Amino acid sequence: MKIHFGVDYYPEHWPKKRWETDVQLMKEMGVQVVRMAEFSWFKMEPVQGEFHFEWLEEAIALLDRYGIKTILGTPTAAPPAWIIHKNPEIQPIDREGRRRFFGGRHHDCQSNPIYRAHIKQFVTAFAKRFADNPGVIGWQIDNELGNSHGELCMCASCRQLYQKWLQRKYGTIEALNQAWGTAFWSQGYNDFTQIGTPLITAAGENPSAMLDWKCYCSDLIVDFADWQAEIIREICPNHFITHNFMCFDNKVDYYDLAGLLDFVSNDIYPAGHWQKTPHQPESELAACHDVIRGYKKKPFWMMEQQSGMAGWEIMGRALEPGQMSAWAMQSVAHGADVVVFFRWRTCAMGTEQFWHGILGHSGKPGRIYNEAKKLIHTFTKYMEDFGGSMPSPQVAIVHSFRQNYALDIQPNHPQLRYIEHLQKYYKALYDKKIPVDFVQDMDDLSKYKLVIAPLQYLMTPELEQHYIDYVANGGHLILTMRTGVKDANNLCMTEIELPGRLGELCGIEVPEYDCLLEATGGVLYGKKEYEIQKWCDIIELKGASQIAEYSTGFYKQTPAITENKYGSGIAWYIGTEPGEELMEDIMTYISEVCEIETLGTAGNGVEMMTRESEDKVWLFVINHTNDEQVYHLHGRYTLLEGEREEMLKPYEVQLFVGNKHK
Numbered sequence: 299m300k301i302h303f304g305v306d307y308y309p310e311h312w313p314k315k316r317w318e319t320d321v322q323l324m325k326e327m328g329v330q331v332v333r334m335a336e337f338s339w340f341k342m343e344p345v346q347g348e349f350h351f352e353w354l355e356e357a358i359a360l361l362d363r364y365g366i367k368t369i370l371g372t373p374t375a376a377p378p379a380w381i382i383h384k385n386p387e388i389q390p391i392d393r394e395g396r397r398r399f400f401g402g403r404h405h406d407c408q409s410n411p412i413y414r415a416h417i418k419q420f421v422t423a424f425a426k427r428f429a430d431n432p433g434v435i436g437w438q439i440d441n442e443l444g445n446s447h448g449e450l451c452m453c454a455s456c457r458q459l460y461q462k463w464l465q466r467k468y469g470t471i472e473a474l475n476q477a478w479g480t481a482f483w484s485q486g487y488n489d490f491t492q493i494g495t496p497l498i499t500a501a502g503e504n505p506s507a508m509l510d511w512k513c514y515c516s517d518l519i520v521d522f523a524d525w526q527a528e529i530i531r532e533i534c535p536n537h538f539i540t541h542n543f544m545c546f547d548n549k550v551d552y553y554d555l556a557g558l559l560d561f562v563s564n565d566i567y568p569a570g571h572w573q574k575t576p577h578q579p580e581s582e583l584a585a586c587h588d589v590i591r592g593y594k595k596k597p598f599w600m601m602e603q604q605s606g607m608a609g610w611e612i613m614g615r616a617l618e619p620g621q622m623s624a625w626a627m628q629s630v631a632h633g634a635d636v637v638v639f640f641r642w643r644t645c646a647m648g649t650e651q652f653w654h655g656i657l658g659h660s661g662k663p664g665r666i667y668n669e670a671k672k673l674i675h676t677f678t679k680y681m682e683d684f685g686g687s688m689p690s691p692q693v694a695i696v697h698s699f700r701q702n703y704a705l706d707i708q709p710n711h712p713q714l715r716y717i718e719h720l721q722k723y724y725k726a727l728y729d730k731k732i733p734v735d736f737v738q739d740m741d742d743l744s745k746y747k748l749v750i751a752p753l754q755y756l757m758t759p760e761l762e763q764h765y766i767d768y769v770a771n772g773g774h775l776i777l778t779m780r781t782g783v784k785d786a787n788n789l790c791m792t793e794i795e796l797p798g799r800l801g802e803l804c805g806i807e808v809p810e811y812d813c814l815l816e817a818t819g820g821v822l823y824g825k826k827e828y829e830i831q832k833w834c835d836i837i838e839l840k841g842a843s844q845i846a847e848y849s850t851g852f853y854k855q856t857p858a859i860t861e862n863k864y865g866s867g868i869a870w871y872i873g874t875e876p877g878e879e880l881m882e883d884i885m886t887y888i889s890e891v892c893e894i895e896t897l898g899t900a901g902n903g904v905e906m907m908t909r910e911s912e913d914k915v916w917l918f919v920i921n922h923t924n925d926e927q928v929y930h931l932h933g934r935y936t937l938l939e940g941e942r943e944e945m946l947k948p949y950e951v952q953l954f955v956g957n958k959h960k
Contacts, residue, residue, distance in 0.1 A: 301367065301435075302681040303674045304331035304638040305656060306602060309357040310341050311645055316661065317360055320642065323663060325364045327656070328674030332361060333601060333638060336371025336441045337403070340378035343420055351427045362433030369540075370428060371438040372526055374417050375445075376403045381416055388413040390451030393498045402649065404446035408522040409459045421526055425533040436538035437530050438601065439523045442565060443541060444549030447519075452495035456518075461490045463514045477787040478506040505707050509788040512703040519550040524558045542601040543593070545586035546717045548706070551699040553738055556593040564590040565602035565640070568625055571614040580905055580922045581725040583625065585734075587632030588689075588724075589697060592736035597686060600629045602640035606654025606666055613652050620949025622666065623673040624920050627951040630677070631907035631918035635685045639670060680938060680953055684916045687909040691733035692894050695720055696751040698739055704756050704788055710780060711813050711832045716753055719875060723750050723776075726885040731897040731906040743768045748892045750776040754800075757782040757791070762799040769803055770865030774892045777804060778872045779811070779833045796835070797871070804871040805842030805862035808835045812851060820849035821858045821880060828880035834858070835873030842871070846884070859884060900929035904946065910958060917954040921946035 305324060309317050324332070335342070335354055343349055358368045382389060382400045388410045390398050398405055406413055428434045468474040471487055480486040485504060487493055496503060496511050527539050538560040543552050545566060556562050566586055569577040590598050603626050608614050626637045641655035656667050702716040709715070727734050735746070739761055743749050749768065754761070754777060762782075769775050782798035784790055791798055796808035812834040819830045823846040834848060837857040846859035860871045870888060889896075897906040903923035909916045917935050921927050927946040933956060937943050940952030 300682060300685065301330045301636055302678050302685070303328055304333070304366075304636065305329055305642040306638060306640045307332040307334050307642045308337075308645070309334065310338055310353065311647065312643070312661075314353075314356075317357060319661075321360055321364050321366065323657075323667070324361075324366060324642070327667065327671040328678060329366055331367045331369060331435070331636070331638065332642070333369040333371060333438060334358075336373055336438060337376045339373035339376055339420065340380075342373070342424070343378070345380055346384070346416075347419070349420075349423050349427070351424070355427075355431070358428075358431060358433040367435045368433050369436045369438055370424070370434060372417075372421055372424065372440055372530075374406070374421075374439075374526065375441040377406050377413065377416065381413075385412050385416075387453070387455075388416075390447070391453040391456075391495075393449045393452060393496065395452070395497055398450065402446075404450075407451040407453050407455055408447075409451070409518055410453070410455045414525070417526065418529065421529050422533070425530045429534045429537075434537065436540065436560075437534070438563070439526050439530075439539060439541045441542060442544055443519050443523060443555070444547055445544060447515075447549055452497055457495050459518065460495060460511070460514050461493055463517065464493060464510065465490045467510070477789075478504055478510075479787075479789050480504070503707075505704070506788040508707045509700070509703055512706075513551075513700070515549065516551045516554065516699065520554045520558070523555060527558055540599060540601070543590060546589055546697075548699060548702045548717075552593045553699070559594070561596055561598055562590060562594050563599040563601035564629075564634075566600065566625075566629070567602075567604045567608045569604060569614045569617060569621075570608045571612045573614065576615045577621075579725075580628070580903070581728040582721055583628060584632060584728055584905065584907070585721055585724045585736075587629055587634065588734055589736040591633035591689070592697070597633045597635040597688060599636040599638065600626070600634045601638050603629060603637050605639040605641070605656050605670065606644065606658075607652070608654070609652045610649050617666070618924055618949065619665065619669065620924075623669055624922055624949045624951055626673060627677065627918060628905065628907075628920055628922075630681065631905070631909065631920065633688060633909065635681070676939060677951075677953070680916075684909050684911065684914075687911045687914075687916065689733050689735070689908055690910045691735045692747040692892075693727055693732055693889075694735045694737045694743065694746045694749050695723060696739050696749065696754070697736045698756075701753055701755050704784060705753060705780075707788070711815065714832050714875075719752050719778075722875070722878070722881055723752055723885070725878075726881045727889070728905070729882065729902065730886070730889065731900065732889060732894055733897070733907060740764055743773060744771065746773070747894055748774045748776070748888065751781075752776075752778045754778075754781040754797075756784050756786055756788065757798055757800075758786050759799070765800060766803050766864075769867035769869050772866035774868050774870075774888070775803075776870045776872060776888065779835045779874055781871075801840065803862070803864050804860060804869045805840050805864070806857070806860050806871055807838045807840055808873065809838060810836040810853075812836065812853070818877075819851060819874070821846050821874065821876070822849045823859070823880060823883060826883075828883075829877035830858070830874040830880065831877060832875045833873075835871075837871070837873050845870075845887075846880075896932055898929055898931040898933075901927060903927060904929050906931075913958050915956045915958050917956065919946065919952040919954070921948060921950045924948040
């Protein structure tokens with residue numbers, strides 16, 4: 299059975315007499331899968347060792363009778379009160395040394411051996427009970443690992459594990475002192491047991507120590523997930539295992555976490571109340587899907603796709619008619635083979651009682667239900683054809699959790715944010731209807747016509763050589779400000795001017811720089827002046843050509859953007875953060891030099907994206923606005939779904955197919 303659409307379902311929140319009504323409505327809507335039980339530990343184990351899975355078996359059997367399969371979530375993000383009462387030490391400690399208590403979720407320390415013993419007992423029993431259940435097809439480990447754990451946990455268990463992690467990495471305390479630069483501020487250690495978790499200090503903190511702490515936290519989460527996955531794999535060898543990621547969230551290195559999963563899943567809420575605008579810009583949503591696809595270089599699932607107004611204490615905006623469908627098909631366009639809507643019915647209790655779902659509090663089908671039903675019935679037949687296919691972009695953006703960690707520790711400018719900076723390059727390409735992959739820095743780059751590597755703050759000799767080889771062999775590379783500043787241990791480079799050996803690749807040196815603190819600057823490109831933000835590398839040419847110059851500061855009329863031919867390729871260096879207008883124009887120039895193909899032309903709010911099989915290309919054209927839009931395609935395609943080619947109604951999704959060029 300192929301699965302394409304589903305919902306997140308919580309039957310334990312509703313009377314049993316309502317369940318069959320829910321399942322009948324799901325069947326009519328076209329639902330093929332549900333996720334359940336990821337927060338139901340107490341209902342399944344109300345006291346230690348006493349397991350009650352009967353209610354869940356009944357729900358799964360009911361769903362299965364209607365042809366709807368189940369994914370089970372391990373409920374380890376919400377240990378019940380009896381565990382906390384028995385073992386209060388499993389509750390996490392924050393940077394101020396305060397205990398975080400029961401009453402919400404994620405009130406756990408993932409390193410604590412006592413907590414892990416509770417988990418092992420429960421997950422083993424859980425997996426054994428459902429290993430041969432015909433309605434169960436797979437498992438989700440925990441829920442949104444890293445969520446709410448931003449500055450957790452710093453308890454005694456974490457301290458001991460961190461010390462062991464450091465000892466494995468460095469071998470000797472002398473090597474650690476050297477790598478951390480502990481000669482500064484008398485921070486040297488005689489023994490690994492002297493090293494603590496990074497509780498809040500009186501003033502300042504060691505950047506190298508903080509980078510290791512972030513990497514340790516990531517490794518701990520990956521180990522926590524892998525440990526659970528191994529229990530399930532041994533008992534349930536025929537079930538898949540996944541986990542619901544959160545786009546670019548940077549607590550855990552998702553590339554590492556993806557390695558232990560059969561496929562990755564994602565959660566996305568474009569209209570959450572935390573968004574700076576009524577809803578997250580479509581380019582940012584597209585980037586989220588692309589990076590999720592990049593974590594495993596495979597199609598993915600949307601495990602939580604927003605279906606209604608989102609909020610806890612405060613609510614976001616209501617979704618306009620058609621908006622949910624446009625967002626769902628945007629996920630599909632970028633590589634989702636399955637879309638699971640969160641949630642089936644709006645909950646009447648607890649923190650999320652205003653996080654709306656397909657059905658409202660009353661449980662009566664309405665506008666959202668009918669829209670989801672139409673979407674599913676329209677597109678399921680096409681998803682059968684292109685399932686497993688992948689986009690095939692000509693452009694890649696390098697994304698690194700370690701770079702993100704290091705710039706979180708020392709952002710250099712108070713408004714410089716690693717992901718926001720990447721998103722600006724992504725948006726310029728998105729607006730031009732140019733698809734993008736996200737890649738890790740040491741991935742094979744040879745298939746891409748253009749690679750953009752922003753903020754390569756941490757640098758190694760291997761990565762320098764990787765970029766040099768890519769360009770020498772005909773690649774086109776964009777490097778930016780703050781490249782080659784630090785080594786892998788987060789210590790500043792001292793042997794050569796910035797950007798290190800990559801200065802030869804770019805034909806430049808950067809002996810000075812300027813932080814545009816509470817200021818903006820200007821750049822002349824062509825015959826036009828543009829605004830720039832946050833930073834200015836003061837560049838000296840060492841063989842490169844200047845293609846833009848500063849128009850402000852004591853360094854005006856010096857290079858801001860350079861171009862250098864190297865081997866068979868070209869390297870560009872962008873020594874500042876371009877404003878939106880300069881970013882658009884400079885990326886137009888570079889994409890033309892690289893002969894990057896665009897999918898078509900259209901105004902803002904119209905998205906184009908492709909997925910490809912061996913012989914076919916499926917093209918999605920999505921209107922993310924509530925106005926009619928026009929567009930033009932740069933290729934020959936047959937319209938499969940949509941009312942009128944080159945015209946879009948508000949929030950309309952059109953689907954085309956074409957033959958792949960050999």
